Amino acid sequence: MKVVEHRSNCPIAYSLNFISDRWVLLILRDLVFTDKSTYGDFLASEEKIATNVLADRLNLLEEHGFIESTVSEEKKNKFIYSLTEKGIDLIPAIAELMVWGSKYNPPGAVDIVKELSDDREGAIQRYKNKARARMKQAAQA
Structure with missing residues (x-):
């Protein structure tokens, strides 16, 4: 596993x-957006x-408390990943990276970028709420 040295x-x-690794950010992006x-x-x-x-970065994120995994109800050898509060706290930073990237490398994630541009705080709160709902749903499984 990738070793994190402080x-x-x-x-x-x-x-x-953590977030300087492109794969970590892309996994977090997928979980958020x-x-x-x-x-x-x-x-x-x-x-x-x-x-x-992928396996390494999922393990890293879980080991350091950014995500958690639960066993799927339908298939016992399948894991469902969701953000933890620590991961949810990264949503504003990930959103800012998305907006910045879209400014200098358009087009991409046009709908999300528009949503963030129109109402950044509201959009971030909606994504945080969605992530918390997924976290609760996974915990109940």
Whole structure:
């Protein structure tokens, strides 16, 4: 598994230990802005993450408390991933990266970017609420 070394007490350095990895951010993006929640869902993303990298990053995110997994009710060897509160707290930062990226590399995620541009705080709150509902649903399974 990717090892996270805390080299200082700097908050930016701590944040970058996790979100500077492109695959971590793309998994978090999928959990926030899409209905993806399983290993197979993430594997099907257009960026084509390798299976070993996906498994590693899911383990990293879970080990450090950004996501949690629950066993699927339909299939016992399938896990459903959802954000934890720690992961939900990253939604504003992920939203800002999306808006910034769309400004300099359009088009992409046009509907989400428009939603964030029209009512950033409201949109972020809706995505946080959606993530919390998924978290509760997964806990009840």
